[in-house]
């Protein structure tokens with residue numbers, strides 16, 4: 127949780143503009159996803175160039191769209207994003223970027239800050255007609271069987287793209303600092319020999335959580351403060367010493383501990 131005090135809760139008629147604004151955000155997101163995946167994104171994707179250039183172009187376009195969308199979320203009072211020094215994130219290349227996952231809009235906020243980034247996306251989104259076009263044009267990775275996943279991740283990281291992973295796998299349960307971490311992020315880091323950069327999302331109130339319906343719009347403005355944590359080099363987990371699986375377990379434990387510690391300061 128962020129250390130800023132939670133803002134007032136809108137009730138009665140005061141909630142109306144928030145509701146209208148929030149509903150408009152959903153409409154713009156849906157239409158934006160649908161229309162861009164039928165127009166600008168395929169043009170950028172199929173315009174001549176190397177695969178790397180073409181994917182970079184689409185990811186940059188999605189980054190700009192999400193920047194605009196975060197502006198809209200801010201303007202309608204749904205969220206207010208602040209951040210510490212983002213230079214390490216701007217310099218990151220071919221790095222696994224992990225984050226805790228308090229809200230529905232986390233990935234949108236993160237990609238609005240990172241121009242050249244892939245992420246692992248759950249299967250449901252690949253079946254969603256509003257989002258499927260965007261995620262496939264942008265070269266995002268479907269969360270599927272371990273071997274296929276690892277091969278896809280290698281390709282992305284070799285291109286110099288970063289890869290966002292939420293080790294919790296799903297949004298944080300209300301009242302917890304983080305859910306138990308899955309071992310995927312550590313496994314991918316160790317097996318692709320990449321470094322891992324942890325991001326911390328510190329929110330000051332509940333909203334857009336997994337325990338609410340997606341159409342329950344936050345009555346308080348969610349203050350979200352983003353901090354870049356300390357880089358975790360894969361070399362610290364020498365797989366030759368203990369074997370991949372054992373090292374991945376250890377790295378997962380360390381990472382989860384680190385998140386708990388860092389987020390504790392803000393509870």
Ligand SMILES: CCCCCCCCCCCCCCCC(=O)OC[C@@H](O)COP(=O)(O)O
Pocket residue numbers: 154155156158159160191192194195229230231233234247248251256257260261295296297336
């Ligand atoms: C200017 C408007 C631009 C709008 C463009 C819309 C493009 C749609 C691209 C979809 C990119 C993927 C976004 C996924 C957001 C999302 O749904 O993430 C939440 C999940 O992690 C939560 O997982 P869970 O907690 O398990 O429900």
